[in-house]
Amino acid sequence: MRTPHDVVIIGSGFGGIGMAIRLRQAGIRDVVILEKAADLGGTWRDNTYPGAACDVPSHLYSFSFEPKTDWTRRFSPQREILDYLRACARKYEVLPLIRFGAEVTEARFDEDAGLWRLATTGGELAARVVVSACGQLNRPVPPSIPGRGTFTGTSFHTARWDHGAELDGRRVxxxxTGASAIQIVPEIAGRASRxxxxxxxxxxxxxxxxREYRPWEKALLGTVPGLHALSRARIYALYESRALGFIKYPRLMDLMARRFRDHLGEQVADPALRETLVPGYPMGCKRILISGDYYAALGRxxxxxxxDPIERVTPAGLRTRDGREHRADVIVYATGFAASDFLAPMKVAGRGGRDLNEEWRDGARAHLGITVSGFPNLFLxxxxxxxxxxxxIIYMLESQIRYVLGCVRAMRAHGLEWIDVRPDVQDAFTREMRTRMRSTxxxxGCASWYQNAEGTVVNNWPGxxxxxxxxxxxxxxxxxxxxxxxGPRALTVR
Structure with a gap:
């Protein structure tokens, strides 16, 4: 507590590792990363379930400053992404900055000292700047189904996969049926008895x-100047064009809906099953999923x-509202995350002791999604x-990292102890977001994890x-x- 650190980063996923790398490259050496787990990686460390993989092509789901030309597949599996992050941390000497097993329980801004006081499970420390890189998908949410504690078999959330659980020949x-489930189901459909x-x-x-990249493709990507960058740019342009359907002209989603219907028709022959797999809401309202084998697995x-809705968990399985008892040996909860809570469950107090949970009681607000009024030197x-x-999302993270770095540089250049975004600036940004969101x-007309408890979309960028x-x-x-x-409180360069 005696010597405050220049920057403390909370979390060691893509955001935390990328932020630390850029800070060090800017000459800011006194950086600490607080990680609650025993390893880095964020969501790619936590989600180790069978079939876990990215739904963004590999060449785009990586740092722009650290291209990888030898990805094994067009869509990287979990382990390969985690290995990539570890390699980045080693190459840029970020590993020594990480304090593992240090979950932040409370962050309080000391206005007199111009410092953040952090309480963690590994001790206390102070920082001039705090960067939260916790992400949106880090707190698993088990369903609130009555009787969950009575189940006598094995049960777990997808983000806490029990690799000791026996699935072969068992009733699972x-x-x-979200992003995790459609990857898991094909992997275990041939293993479980039911x-x-x-x-x-x-x-x-x-x-x-x-598909897998062929050896000659990887060789070309690694040797021909500009080829990897061209591949990345092509993928970016293709995916960015889809934004028109999400944010401005929802009728364009009909083109993608046609692709959905073709895929469903090719994979599912049973008309009754096919009917139950047709969503009752506009395409894109919830996350669009990609899989080449999910529908086929359901027909096995x-x-x-x-x-039928689940009424309760029983000692032997699950009972649905129609009275059926579905016996199971293993229950897997593919029920998502508390995506709109952001910094929860840590307690965060800003200027004048204001409580962040109270400030966000009607929805999270942050200018550009990065700075929160009343909470100086705190960046999200x-x-x-x-x-x-x-x-x-790596493209968005790199944009945010550059912005935070710009703030830190300005503080250093002008000898500023703290900066705090003006409330009117934050309010104007929030109003703009909510206005633009109406046309997306x-x-x-659907409920999704993009929304908070009040049904307001607070997660997505409407542009x-x-x-x-x-x-x-x-x-x-x-x-x-x-x-x-x-006095000597400006950020230091070492």
Whole structure:
């Protein structure tokens, strides 16, 4: 507590590792990363379930400053992405900065000292700047189904996969049909003696154009100058074009809906099953999923799709509202995350002791999804209004990292102790987001994890990613109030 650190980063996923790398490259050496787990990697460390993989092509789902030309597949599996992050941490000497087993329980801004006081499970420390890189998909949410504690078999959430659980020849129940479930189901459909999939609402699933890269392709990517960059740019442009359907012209989603219907028709021969797999909401309102084998897995012998609501968990399995008892040896909860809570469950207190949970009681707000009024020198990566439905979140993270770095550089250059975004600037941004959101497909009449408890979409960016990059290209001094440093409190360069 005696010597405050220049920058403390919370989380060691893509955001945390990327932020640390860029800070070190800018000459800011006193950086600490606090990680609650025993390893880095964020969501790619936590989600080790069978079939876990990315739904953004490999060449785009990576740092722009650290291209990887030897990805094994067009869509990288979990282990390969985690290995990539570890390699980045080693190459850029970030590993020594990480304090593992240090979960932040409380962050309090000391206005007199101009410092953040952090309480963690590994001790206390102080920081001039705090960057939260916790992400949106880090807190698993088990379903609130009565009787969950009575089940006598094995049960777990997909993000806490029990690799000791025996699935071969067992009766397995999967609750949920989201992004994790459609990857898990094909992997275990041929292993379980019986697989029961419980669907609350059908997702839109389109074909996944995945395949292994051939040796000659990887050789060319690694040797021909500019070829990897061209591949990345091509993928970016293709995916970015889809934003038109999400944010401005929802009728364009009909083109993608046609692709969905073709894929469903090719994979599912049973008309009755096919009917239950057609969503009852506009395409894109919820996350669009990609899989080449999910629908085929549902048609396998021994696999059943159940659409009746679950009434309760019983000692022997699950009972649905129609009175049926679905016996199971293993229950897998593919029920998602608390995506709109952002910094929860840590307690965060800003200027004048204001409580962040109270400030956000009617929805999370942060200017550009990065800075929160009343909470000086606190920066969010992957905060509200920065998630995407059509492109790579790494592109958004790099935009945010550049913005935060610009703020830190300005503080250092002008001898500022702290900066705080003005409330009117934050309010104007929030109003703009909510106004623009009304024309998007995400507000076309469905419930999704993009929304908070009040049903307001607070996660997604209602625009093009290149527009977000332009908006975050540099911090505008007019957007902030500041206090000059008193004594040796400015950020140091070592």
């Amino acid at each position: 129940a999967v609750i949920g 697989l029961t999939v419980f669907q609350r609402s059908a997702p839109y699933v389109i074909d996944k154009p995945d 012998p021994g696999v059943e799709l159940v659409t 990566l992957y905060g509200p209004y920065t998630n995407l439905g059509h492109n790579s 497909v995400w507000e076309s 093009f990613t290149f527009a977000y990059r332009r908006a975050t290209r540099r911090p505008d001094p007019r957007h902030f109030v500041a206090r000059r440093a008193r």
